[in-house]
Amino acid sequence: MTVTENEWRELESPQGVPGRSSLRLHPDAPLDIFLSVSHPGRQRMLVFRADARSVDPIVRSVGRLPTAAGIEMGLSAVSRTEYELQVILTADGLREVFNPLVTDVAETARAARAAAEALAAAVNRFERWQELLRAVSRDGLSAEARRGLYGELLVLGDVLLTSLSQSDAVGAWTGPTGTNQDFQLPDLAIETKASVARRPTSVRIASERQLDGTGTPALFLALASLDERRGGSGESLNRRVDIIRQRLTSPAARARFDGLLIQVGYLPGRPDLYEEPRYTLRELRFWHVREGFPRLVESNLPEGVGNCTYHVSTSGLDAYRTTPDAVKELIGGSRG
Numbered sequence: 001m002t003v004t005e006n007e008w009r010e011l012e013s014p015q016g017v018p019g020r021s022s023l024r025l026h027p028d029a030p031l032d033i034f035l036s037v038s039h040p041g042r043q044r045m046l047v048f049r050a051d052a053r054s055v056d057p058i059v060r061s062v063g064r065l066p067t068a069a070g071i072e073m074g075l076s077a078v079s080r081t082e083y084e085l086q087v088i089l090t091a092d093g094l095r096e097v098f099n100p101l102v103t104d105v106a107e108t109a110r111a112a113r114a115a116a117e118a119l120a121a122a123v124n125r126f127e128r129w130q131e132l133l134r135a136v137s138r139d140g141l142s143a144e145a146r147r148g149l150y151g152e153l154l155v156l157g158d159v160l161l162t163s164l165s166q167s168d169a170v171g172a173w174t175g176p177t178g179t180n181q182d183f184q185l186p187d188l189a190i191e192t193k194a195s196v197a198r199r200p201t202s203v204r205i206a207s208e209r210q211l212d213g214t215g216t217p218a219l220f221l222a223l224a225s226l227d228e229r230r231g232g233s234g235e236s237l238n239r240r241v242d243i244i245r246q247r248l249t250s251p252a253a254r255a256r257f258d259g260l261l262i263q264v265g266y267l268p269g270r271p272d273l274y275e276e277p278r279y280t281l282r283e284l285r286f287w288h289v290r291e292g293f294p295r296l297v298e299s300n301l302p303e304g305v306g307n308c309t310y311h312v313s314t315s316g317l318d319a320y321r322t323t324p325d326a327v328k329e330l331i332g333g334s335r336g
Helices: 005-011 052-064 092-110 115-136 143-160 166-172 237-247 251-264 324-333
Strands: 019-025 032-039 043-051 071-077 082-089 189-195 202-205 219-229 278-288 310-313
Touching: 005 019, 005 032, 032 092, 043 052, 043 092, 043 115, 052 071, 052 082, 052 115, 071 092, 071 115, 082 092, 082 115, 092 115, 092 251, 143 166, 143 189, 143 219, 143 237, 143 278, 143 324, 166 251, 189 202, 237 251, 278 324
Parallel strands: 189 219
Antiparallel strands: 019 032, 032 043, 043 082, 071 082, 202 310, 219 278
């Protein structure tokens, strides 16, 4: 479930007495998860409720969590045998960030097998969000991260959104959540790279799992060759984001898209950070990563070797070259 303003609006309806309004999320989760609003202050929070035994392993870790201004995590006793882990919004200016944060943290907890595991997963996920907010809140994304995001949005807008429904296209963009490839569908996956070199001679691969096609029938490597400059007639990262938002007429797809942008570090409220530089697409190339493609994969590494970063030369990849139209056709066929 993607948390939107609609859920909060109903919970924030005025109440005659102090207390809380709550909406239960994920009834199938191993513990109780609620969206809650306190009254009369109307403070928003995500609440996990569990027994004392399940809570005990995380008590110290919550106390050590660094805080980011505006969103906090706390632990409180409901009774002698029951506790609440709360993610609390304390700054209304972060409402746009809070919605995808609570969506992600709640879904992470839901996937756990037991209450104690769910609470630990929620704390770890929240800490990841805090690190993200601290890292990008002042200066925004790095130059490399901006290019990478622009390249992914090109593939999302020009390839996936032309071949799939809005919800399926946005749902296939999994890179911001930490998956091995940037786009994942039942029948294929796409890893996207961006380069501002005039004639890119190699592609940097960040790990031995990025070009590992295990579990997917087809894997593609995309390279967006970009001209990058300040000013001029190119397209800013903001403009690319706006173009996709305008195409997402589905409120659920747009809400998910905005949440993924935040997870990748493109925070709302700071559009000034991304008006420059401007990008112009020189070429969007695709290669089919199949048998014989030059790559490192986890199953072929010697024992003790891991976390590999390497470069693949583009000069030897002609035999694996394919076209954007061929990829679109395959993506369209995956809907069946």
